Amino acid sequence: MLLKILRNGLGSLIVVLDQLTRPAKMQRTAELQALVDEQSSEMVLYQLFACPFCIKTRRAIHRLNLTIEMRSVSDRSPYRAELEQNGGKIQVPCLRLKSEDGSDVWMYESSDIIAYLDSQFGAPAQLQS
Numbered sequence: 595m596l597l598k599i600l601r602n603g604l605g606s607l608i609v610v611l612d613q614l615t616r617p618a619k620m621q622r623t624a625e626l627q628a629l630v631d632e633q634s635s636e637m638v639l640y641q642l643f644a645c646p647f648c649i650k651t652r653r654a655i656h657r658l659n660l661t662i663e664m665r666s667v668s669d670r671s672p673y674r675a676e677l678e679q680n681g682g683k684i685q686v687p688c689l690r691l692k693s694e695d696g697s698d699v700w701m702y703e704s705s706d707i708i709a710y711l712d713s714q715f716g717a718p719a720q721l722q723s
Contacts, residue, residue, distance in 0.1 A: 605644025612649050619659040620715075627659065630715055634660040639707075640667050640677045640688040647704040651687040654708040658715045662689075 622630060639655065639662050641648035655662050665673040667686055678684045681700035689701040689710070701707055 602644060605646070608646055608649055609644055612653060617653060617657040620657060622659065630659070631661045634662050634715070636692050637662045638665055638690040639663070640665050640673060640681070640690065641686050642667060645686055648687045651689075651704045651707050654711055658711055660711065660715060 637660075639648075639651065641651065641664060643666060652664070665671070665676075667674040667677050667684065674684060677686075677688060680698065681688055681690070681702075683702075685702050687702075687704050687707060689707045691699050691701065693699050701710060
């Protein structure tokens with residue numbers, strides 16, 4: 595119980611610090627942003643609000659100016675069961691994206707997710723048309 599209170603308190607503090615120090619969004623032309631929005635629209639981030647690794651991932655999503663749906667997997671959320679059933683485990687952050695053949699890919703680990711997003715959307719020349 596005490597550990598949960600401490601974890602939630604520290605998580606809330608990290609959320610506040612994140613809001614105060616949030617990076618600027620990447621600027622793109624309207625056409626390029628529309629392409630990025632289309633490419634990222636089918637992605638979903640399964641996350642917890644005060645999880646430090648989820649905050650790190652959300653900061654990257656904000657910095658890259660991506661439109662990715664956020665789904666909370668808190669205790670009573672239906673997305674928790676969806677993550678466990680389809681992704682194989684309850685671990686956040688988890689990015690669900692579509693592979694080239696249309697099947698779902700479940701990517702875990704904040705550093706892997708951020709590296710993937712940077713490689714796909716970090717530089718305008720890297721966008722697939």
